[in-house]
Amino acid sequence: MSTxxxxxxxxxxxxxxxxxxxxxxxxxxxxxxxxGRRVEVVKALVRDTDKQRAVQIDRDLVTTSFExxxxxEVDIVVEVMGGVDxxxxxxxxxxxxxxxxxxxNKELLAKRGAELVELANRHHVQLAYEASVAxxxxxxxxxxxxxxxxxxTSVSGILNGTTNYILTQMEQHQLPYEVxxxxxxxxxxxxxxxxxxxxxxxxxxxxxxxxxxxxxxSLPLHAAERKGIDSLHLGQLALxxxxxxRIKLLARASRTExxxxxxxxxxxxxxxxxxxxxxxxxxxxxxxxxxxxxxxFMGKGAGELPTASAVVEDLAFLLTQRxxxxxxxxxxxxxxxxxxxxxxxxxxLESEGSQGSPDQILHFLDRAGVEVVxxxxxxxxxxxxxxxxxxxxxxxxxxxxxxxxxxxxxDVFPVLAP
Amino acid sequence: MSTxxxxxxxxxxxxxxxxxxxxxxxxxxxxxxxxGRRVEVVKALVRDTDKQRAVQIDRDLVTTSFExxxxxEVDIVVEVMGGVDxxxxxxxxxxxxxxxxxxxNKELLAKRGAELVELANRHHVQLAYEASVAxxxxxxxxxxxxxxxxxxTSVSGILNGTTNYILTQMEQHQLPYEVxxxxxxxxxxxxxxxxxxxxxxxxxxxxxxxxxxxxxxSLPLHAAERKGIDSLHLGQLALxxxxxxRIKLLARASRTExxxxxxxxxxxxxxxxxxxxxxxxxxxxxxxxxxxxxxxFMGKGAGELPTASAVVEDLAFLLTQRxxxxxxxxxxxxxxxxxxxxxxxxxxLESEGSQGSPDQILHFLDRAGVEVVxxxxxxxxxxxxxxxxxxxxxxxxxxxxxxxxxxxxxDVFPVLAP
Numbered sequence: 001m002s003t004x005x006x007x008x009x010x011x012x013x014x015x016x017x018x019x020x021x022x023x024x025x026x027x028x029x030x031x032x033x034x035x036g037r038r039v040e041v042v043k044a045l046v047r048d049t050d051k052q053r054a055v056q057i058d059r060d061l062v063t064t065s066f067e068x069x070x071x072x073e074v075d076i077v078v079e080v081m082g083g084v085d086x087x088x089x090x091x092x093x094x095x096x097x098x099x100x101x102x103x104x105n106k107e108l109l110a111k112r113g114a115e116l117v118e119l120a121n122r123h124h125v126q127l128a129y130e131a132s133v134a135x136x137x138x139x140x141x142x143x144x145x146x147x148x149x150x151x152x153t154s155v156s157g158i159l160n161g162t163t164n165y166i167l168t169q170m171e172q173h174q175l176p177y178e179v180x181x182x183x184x185x186x187x188x189x190x191x192x193x194x195x196x197x198x199x200x201x202x203x204x205x206x207x208x209x210x211x212x213x214x215x216x217x218s219l220p221l222h223a224a225e226r227k228g229i230d231s232l233h234l235g236q237l238a239l240x241x242x243x244x245x246r247i248k249l250l251a252r253a254s255r256t257e258x259x260x261x262x263x264x265x266x267x268x269x270x271x272x273x274x275x276x277x278x279x280x281x282x283x284x285x286x287x288x289x290x291x292x293x294x295x296x297f298m299g300k301g302a303g304e305l306p307t308a309s310a311v312v313e314d315l316a317f318l319l320t321q322r323x324x325x326x327x328x329x330x331x332x333x334x335x336x337x338x339x340x341x342x343x344x345x346x347x348x349l350e351s352e353g354s355q356g357s358p359d360q361i362l363h364f365l366d367r368a369g370v371e372v373v374x375x376x377x378x379x380x381x382x383x384x385x386x387x388x389x390x391x392x393x394x395x396x397x398x399x400x401x402x403x404x405x406x407x408x409x410x411d412v413f414p415v416l417a418p
Numbered sequence: 419m420s421t422x423x424x425x426x427x428x429x430x431x432x433x434x435x436x437x438x439x440x441x442x443x444x445x446x447x448x449x450x451x452x453x454g455r456r457v458e459v460v461k462a463l464v465r466d467t468d469k470q471r472a473v474q475i476d477r478d479l480v481t482t483s484f485e486x487x488x489x490x491e492v493d494i495v496v497e498v499m500g501g502v503d504x505x506x507x508x509x510x511x512x513x514x515x516x517x518x519x520x521x522x523n524k525e526l527l528a529k530r531g532a533e534l535v536e537l538a539n540r541h542h543v544q545l546a547y548e549a550s551v552a553x554x555x556x557x558x559x560x561x562x563x564x565x566x567x568x569x570x571t572s573v574s575g576i577l578n579g580t581t582n583y584i585l586t587q588m589e590q591h592q593l594p595y596e597v598x599x600x601x602x603x604x605x606x607x608x609x610x611x612x613x614x615x616x617x618x619x620x621x622x623x624x625x626x627x628x629x630x631x632x633x634x635x636s637l638p639l640h641a642a643e644r645k646g647i648d649s650l651h652l653g654q655l656a657l658x659x660x661x662x663x664r665i666k667l668l669a670r671a672s673r674t675e676x677x678x679x680x681x682x683x684x685x686x687x688x689x690x691x692x693x694x695x696x697x698x699x700x701x702x703x704x705x706x707x708x709x710x711x712x713x714x715f716m717g718k719g720a721g722e723l724p725t726a727s728a729v730v731e732d733l734a735f736l737l738t739q740r741x742x743x744x745x746x747x748x749x750x751x752x753x754x755x756x757x758x759x760x761x762x763x764x765x766x767l768e769s770e771g772s773q774g775s776p777d778q779i780l781h782f783l784d785r786a787g788v789e790v791v792x793x794x795x796x797x798x799x800x801x802x803x804x805x806x807x808x809x810x811x812x813x814x815x816x817x818x819x820x821x822x823x824x825x826x827x828x829d830v831f832p833v834l835a836p
Binding site: 023026027030031034130136137138141142145146147148149150151272274277289290291292293294295296297298299300305306308309310312313316317 | 441444445448449452548554555556559560563564565566567568569690692695707708709710711712713714715716717718723724726727728730731734735
């Protein structure tokens with residue numbers, strides 16, 4: 001590594017990339033004091049050199065050609081362009097040249113992480129990715145360094161700020177999903193194509209990374225349970241709240257009796273649960289250890305500066321560490337996958353016609369062996385019946401029978417604690 | 419350091435010491451895998467060898483003589499006896515012999531930390547003290563490793579589980595302070611002599627340590643603002659709640675324009691503030707960084723296993739690190755001390771006679787330049803007048819005038835946000 005100055009290449013000068021540039025400038029003194037040398041961005045890859053940016057950047061540093069970054073003498077490259085293609089090829093080529101990589105790219109890690117870890121080890125470079133999970137919260141560092149003696153039974157949390165913002169707006173202002181989404185897009189919290197966020201992919205990528213870090217293995221992405229917020233509606237949120245819960249998009253990685261579980265789903269949390277207090281674009285991670293108990297970490301999960309903070313802190317930390325091989329990542333065979341066990345469910349039943357009274361429906365469920373512990377019954381202005389249940393033993397088959405016999409549509413969500 | 423096995427000495431086999439023994443046993447496999455050798459407690463100093471303990475311990479390991487620990491071949495000593503005397507002398511003698519120290523002793527660090535740091539550096543041993551602040555929450559590690567590029571403007575939080583338990587009981591069950599304290603003592607949350615907890619000393623020691631870690635300096639303990647919960651009563655909690663706040667014992671270390679501030683005080687937090695949600699014996703720390711924004715860390719702050727978790731994680735981490743000198747600790751001259759700036763106060767006014775109406779009192783304050791933004795007026799069953807105000811500009815002098823002219827006693831507490 002060159003002396004005197006740490007030469008940094010930057011792939012992507014969007015929101016996070018701009019924040020990284022600003023942070024390296026504003027925190028230069030602290031960086032230099034800690035590292036004994038200045039940190040300088042010497043080359044930055046962009047799509048369009050003429051684009052107006054919120055951050056000032058020397059025209060000489062900017063390029064649209066990846067080859068210019070590869071040819072520049074850089075010690076370390078920050079990848080904040082997102083996506084797998086071409087990010088994977090770029091990162092691979094840089095590692096092969098001996099560059100350390102700091103990335104915020106959860107999709108890249110969840111889809112090609114195992115290969116990248118192997119490449120990093122083969123070329124004796126470091127791969128750092130604190131910024132890929134939970135923005136400014138240093139959760140990966142904590143798990144890697146300070147919770148290694150505990151058995152970690154689960155790591156769960158609110159890992160996607162966009163969907164948490166949308167859910168908060170829906171609940172607080174009774175906005176339908178589409179309106180809340182549009183508002184989030186106008187405010188820059190959601191992208192023009194919100195698929196990855198609202199369908200739960202983004203949160204799943206992050207859970208995948210957490211599982212690899214904590215357990216040294218994860219599930220293939222397709223084997224995880226994944227349900228987004230795109231079909232949630234206000235009626236469900238309102239009935240859940242009447243029953244004493246708030247619906248959050250909960251991501252969860254856990255290990256029980258050797259089996260890894262990975263899931264993302266709208267989940268009912270008791271209103272006094274710490275994760276239920278996490279509102280707007282905040283993220284929070286709850287770690288359960290067998291000795292320490294439950295720990296909660298909360299902070300801004302997205303946005304220019306919180307994520308840039310994680311990138312730059314990660315970069316500085318990396319430069320204080322000697323190279324040690326990164327623990328390998330593996331994927332668990334799908335045949336060993338067990339679904340997340342979930343004793344309690346929230347069943348949202350909505351009548352499509354008027355073929356049964358609440359009493360008849362509850363009587364049917366009782367005889368079918370479904371144990372109901374809480375219930376709320378509503379009729380809306382159009383006299384549509386809605387029933388919210390917290391129950392155990394409700395299966396898909398019950399849902400099908402309710403539809404056949406009563407014209408009832410059933411949506412089922414996990415409940416964290418009844 | 420001897421190979422094959424890490425030999426650990428233990429000073430104190432009380433609640434935390436017992437937890438450390440249990441944790442080293444139950445997590446032996448994880449420890450051995452990480453460190454490449456077993457971890458064994460080879461000598462344990464106790465006050466009474468015949469005492470019944472919740473944890474099983476070999477009689478040969480137990481001694482009442484510190485010399486036995488000093489003479490034993492130990493690599494590392496865990497000090498969980500508490501207090502300064504004789505802990506300081508013991509730790510000093512062990513460091514001089516080349517032992518690393520892991521301690522949970524906040525009082526020792528706050529009163530003699532600067533000397534201990536200097537001794538550790540002189541003898542090339544490590545001094546680790548994660549367990550001294552916020553139990554199982556790895557807050558010191560996070561600040562030291564992962565938040566070094568940020569300017570930390572403040573570190574505040576609920577650092578004392580005993581007082582938080584008492585306040586939670588008082589608020590939730592309308593228990594007077596003395597009753598809640600007695601209950602905490604019966605449940606083992608409070609000690610027979612609760613002075614250090616309820617007068618705010620314990621929380622102050624922890625803030626002192628946080629300030630040293632984050633700013634490299636702190637204030638002499640006597641120069642900090644310190645107010646405990648021992649004179650709080652239900653009337654104050656109730657009026658605060660009516661105004662939309664919860665009273666918590668908030669400890670705070672901050673730096674503004676180069677000046678360090680250190681304070682512990684019952685403080686009004688808005689009910690929707692994350693720290694207001696921290697109940698019972700939980701601890702939480704809020705870190706404000708100029709890039710990352712606010713981060714919150716929450717977990718069990720006391721008790722056998724959470725603190726033992728911090729001790730054993732700290733011990734394992736220490737053994738993976740090469741020696742580097744500990745940053746020195748210093749105390750800021752008292753003449754540079756500035757009081758915590760507090761724009762908003764909660765003024766709890768209680769009439770000792772009946773010399774003034776609420777209108778007269780509020781009129782007086784208005785003319786005296788006190789800006790009142792929220793107010794609640796109550797008369798209790800004995801017709802005693804109580805006024806709760808959130809105000810700015812209220813000084814001791816106003817309090818004196820209220821007493822002279824209206825027979826009013828004024829208690830004033832900081833408010834985090836109006």
